[in-house]
Amino acid sequence: MTRYNVPGVGLVVVALTEHRFGMTGETLMLLESVQRANGVPVSAEEHERTAQYLHALGVI
Numbered sequence: 001m002t003r004y005n006v007p008g009v010g011l012v013v014v015a016l017t018e019h020r021f022g023m024t025g026e027t028l029m030l031l032e033s034v035q036r037a038n039g040v041p042v043s044a045e046e047h048e049r050t051a052q053y054l055h056a057l058g059v060i
Contacts, residue, residue, distance in 0.1 A: 003037070006053045009046045011037050016060065029060045 001013050015032040034050045035041045042050065054060045 004050070004053070006046075006050050009042065009049050009053075012042060012046075012050055013037060014050065014054070031060050 001015050003011060003013050005011050012034050013036070014034050017030045017032045019028045019030065020026070021028070031047075031051050031054060033041070034047045051060065
């Protein structure tokens with residue numbers, strides 16, 4: 001799990017899942033879960049904001 005300070009959401013802890021495709025060797029990172037530092041899950045809107053932020057950073 002990794003921490004990110006997402007604009008408009010705050011400090012969150014994210015769980016990522018990596019999928020590797022055998023024939024091409026490519027990998028795909030998926031956002032599995034997002035929760036606040038205290039363990040409380042974020043709202044659906046905050047989850048989407050986090051996904052957009054991580055995509056902009058090139059994480060997913």
